[in-house]
Amino acid sequence: MAVGERRMKHWGWGYEDQEPTPEERAEMAEGIRTHLGFGAPDVERPMPLEDIELREPRIEPPASLAEICSSERYDRVAHGLGKAYRDVVRAFRGQVENPPDLVAFPRSEKDVANILEWCADASAAAIPFGGGTSVMGGIEPRFDDDRPAVTVDLKGLDRVLEVDHTSRAALIQAGATGPSLENQLREDGLTLRHFPQSFEYSTLGGWIATRAGGHFATLYTHIDDLVESVRAITPSGNWESRRLPGSGAGPSPDRLLIGSEGTLGVITQAWVRVQERPVHKVSCGVTFPAFAAGAEAVREISQAGLYPSNCRLLDEAEAALTGASDSGALLVLGFESAHHPMDDQMELALECARDHGGDPGQVSSSDRRSRRSPDGDGDSVSAWRNAFLQAPYLRDTFVAIGVVSDTFETAITWDRFADFHSTVMETADRALARVCGNGRVSCRFTHVYPDGPAPYFTILAPARRNHEVEQWDEIKAAVSDCVIDAGGTITHHHAVGRDHRPWYDRQRPELFVRALRAAKAELDPSGILNPGVLFDPA
């Protein structure tokens, strides 16, 4: 840890210096309680780092790696849990049951290879770690056995190594966070434009390992679509695909690594497809009498070949939160381009919306070339994005005032959507009533495809203090069973990790996981890489 480097809080979202004062937290709490109608009257405080009981490290690094390894309390706690609600509430209470024994901070690919070699020798698990923002237990060293764990934090590999402006591509190290890589790309007038909700802390390598979903509602929804080639270090050597705009030579090697969640190798760098910064932007909010009508409009837009960058449909409950709609659902539509105005596309999309009873508000159009506005987007899409990035901060307050919160997300084909939506909403409502006695469920679309939407559900409910994890687990199981029974995917962009395993096991072809396990045995013969995510070790 360099002197003066900002550290993320050991228990929740954001940097330590962003933590609100107790007074600020109390004020936020009051606002939330008033809005929700539930939440505890007192604001609990997190257990201080130094009070957390921590298992002693079970291994020591060899002399050759000691310099890049840490067993400091902060490092072990901060790498011991991800950022799901069930993680934050445990860290908040100091329940860090599976801290890594060591955290390694490689400065080079050679360091990564040396760490893996040593882990194999020492029979220790190695957990690749980007921003630690997994909400599915993807980085928690929670194993079926008691092997020691070494977390491999890639923050030292955070450079944009090369920019190919001609091909709109860049070679970026896996440990670069969203802001870091965007700042570096900005020097060339380029942007990756991949903005997951974890954008501030998560990393390119993490996005690739987990098939993260990004900014674009259509076309380039997942990081998958932006990857041109990948390099990974495995215990059996290096894996590097050729840099190609497209290929038909055998199954895609990249697509096997994308989503492998650290089980096959440590992704160290990737060539990604970047683009010029958009200068033409147009956005509009459209209200609908009901969510179902909005969904039909979105279906038509998604099948019309219009490719909006934003096409976020909020149901009545979520729309009310924005203040933009007193009743009814709200569709937030946006188009953007670095090349030409997108007003015509917006007008075509609004026609689709009107055909289904939509009532468009004011269209906001901006052209940065003519307006010379500063880098901040300064429009409603930007406002949305800022609010979007604030959501994980809010969760810390929910924990402090006894509110259970969770989000779960999926994708489903249009033909099944209406039934799917109602059964999932009912199941979640019933689960909240049963487990928490109260609560609210809402839904929005984050991404849409010609063949179906990616619905994203948010739940908020009164917590029983010190029983939040059991409550969360029971709700999670009920809604996940429902999602899988009704034909959805257990995750559209939150990955599988350890927490989604029971439902992923029902979803993926059994033969596929056998193939994956065989591939892993070849690449990682000692089975050290992130054991327990995606599939059981052989």
Add this chain to the structure above:
Amino acid sequence: MAVGERRMKHWGWGYEDQEPTPEERAEMAEGIRTHLGFGAPDVERPMPLEDIELREPRIEPPASLAEICSSERYDRVAHGLGKAYRDVVRAFRGQVENPPDLVAFPRSEKDVANILEWCADASAAAIPFGGGTSVMGGIEPRFDDDRPAVTVDLKGLDRVLEVDHTSRAALIQAGATGPSLENQLREDGLTLRHFPQSFEYSTLGGWIATRAGGHFATLYTHIDDLVESVRAITPSGNWESRRLPGSGAGPSPDRLLIGSEGTLGVITQAWVRVQERPVHKVSCGVTFPAFAAGAEAVREISQAGLYPSNCRLLDEAEAALTGASDSGALLVLGFESAHHPMDDQMELALECARDHGGDPGQVSSSDRRSRRSPDGDGDSVSAWRNAFLQAPYLRDTFVAIGVVSDTFETAITWDRFADFHSTVMETADRALARVCGNGRVSCRFTHVYPDGPAPYFTILAPARRNHEVEQWDEIKAAVSDCVIDAGGTITHHHAVGRDHRPWYDRQRPELFVRALRAAKAELDPSGILNPGVLFDPA
């Protein structure tokens, strides 16, 4: 073979009843010789089927499978070679050295499973077969050992089983050819719109197994993008992915099967993304003083987010053949939509073209809703497509008149394109001069991406009769070495098969092929599935 069913010629392209008469062939030959300035004066005739010396079948089917297995001469010859030039010339001369011992025609997935089970018991290889249009030795039973071969022809599984109009998706059996599935989809007003050059004969299963490239120059270039889920029969059981518009749950199971070329399982059916038939079409030819200027225009168009359905840049030699341009390169641009007119997109693309010295011809715009034109597209895009589909027929004539012909295709990032193009062209020119004493090389783009084009090269040269295969192999080796040395992919959409193996072996990450081989050992423990394509059996 049902009575009256049309059969493909045993040696070349097209149905038997499409074979030109000797007089017609002679007339075509004269035209080609005049145009090329080379080619033999006489027109050779193919060896009649009954004169071909054929190895005796080395196995017999069990009684339970006898009804669906054939060892008839026609079936064994027609399934013994693909449709590369090196295949057609051998079949033409009756050199069918590796015929399958049996051809099985399953009528159901159960039949497929039974065939695989028997092949494993009998230590016979099983080769999944769609239309047999592989140009890379993908279906030729050419092995390192002398095991018997059973070709599994899926033509009996050719139905569109289900149409989901709401989600724009259809469940189609793997053995459906392009025309067959399009005819069935047309009843619902839908289309898959995947038109590889082999469209008339090749099948959905073959497209998926080989990552075929299709109609669209941008966005949905490969069949990969149209696949919603896949079912395959493996020797270890069935593999079926969930039908989803998008997912982030683990690496994509579909992407491991797509491009697996029959090594992992027999693809039996897939849900694919279909669309409404386009009614708005606009096309335009743009001439450029030189190919390089056209390439720069195409780069700008590909990075502008305009998504033309056609964006085919022909170099000077190819443009001259079309008659559309006496000098200079020709860009064939097309946009289409089922939803809205695309004239504005065309105008924006033409602006890009003009910026790079392009001279647009007449823009042809059609709206089928207003013009009530019949199903035939009736425009220049359609004319292009018809000519495009004729090319493989022409190759049969090249064989008959002593002209070596080949096409090879690749993809490369824009930053390397100019050097890549010149070195590949020079290498091909030198190879033709050395091997054939003469010849011509030309290039076009078939597909384009924001980060690079997919160049497609055509070579034509005078053959030494009875030495065409050696000539072809020597030219192929020279240009393939060059493509790989210069950073390209050995194939953008022709697959790897057996003929691309030496270069694919240099291209793919070694660890990836080790992972694939391990996956295969799990799914196909007896190693019966299409041994020798993609990688050596374990």
